[in-house]
Amino acid sequence: MALAFDGSPGVRTPRILDIPRRYRVHATFFTLGRHHAATYPAMVVRAAAEGHEVETLTWSHRVLTVISRAEAHEEITRGREAVARVIGRRPVLLRPPEGRTSAAVTAICRRPGMAQVLWSATASDYGPPTPRPSPAGSWPGQAPAGSSCCTTGWTPPTAATTVRSPRCPASSPA
Secondary structure, eight states: OOEEEESOOOTTHHHHHHHHHHHTOOEEEEEOIIIIITTOHHHHHHHHHTTOEEEEOOSSOOOGGGSOHHHHHHHHHHHHHHHHHHHSSOOOEEOOGGGOOOHHHHHHHHTTTOEEOOOSEEOOSSOOOSSOOOTTSOOTTBSTTOOOEEOBTSOOOSOOOOOOBTTBTTOOOO
């Protein structure tokens, strides 16, 4: 099982990062470029240095399915580059804002070799992602067979399932 947190390093982040360290577990942190990587680089660096994956949640959390393809490309690229400037490597995973994805978003991600990661359990701070999962439980272009605990603000999780990441061989089904 793997754990994922969405967004916002901030005043509580040092305490949040202490928890996985205490229990010797790793997580994936999905960050925004503008509000997280650029604003709290020390926390993003700490997460990466402690062995967590730091990935992108876009530049400013605009819903990618309601903006133009060019704007979606810019959101993904700017978010990815902001994380890369802070930790020295480009994210390979995208958590699309609100879990909303499309064929266009999938195509944008595929060009630089990125995968999308969605979830099956959330903090319930907004409605379900679209499109709905297929009967096999997967979304087009997502990381293989994965889901995750999606928690806004890097706060303790309320539920957990699994996420599989291409760089996290320890990730496995629950």
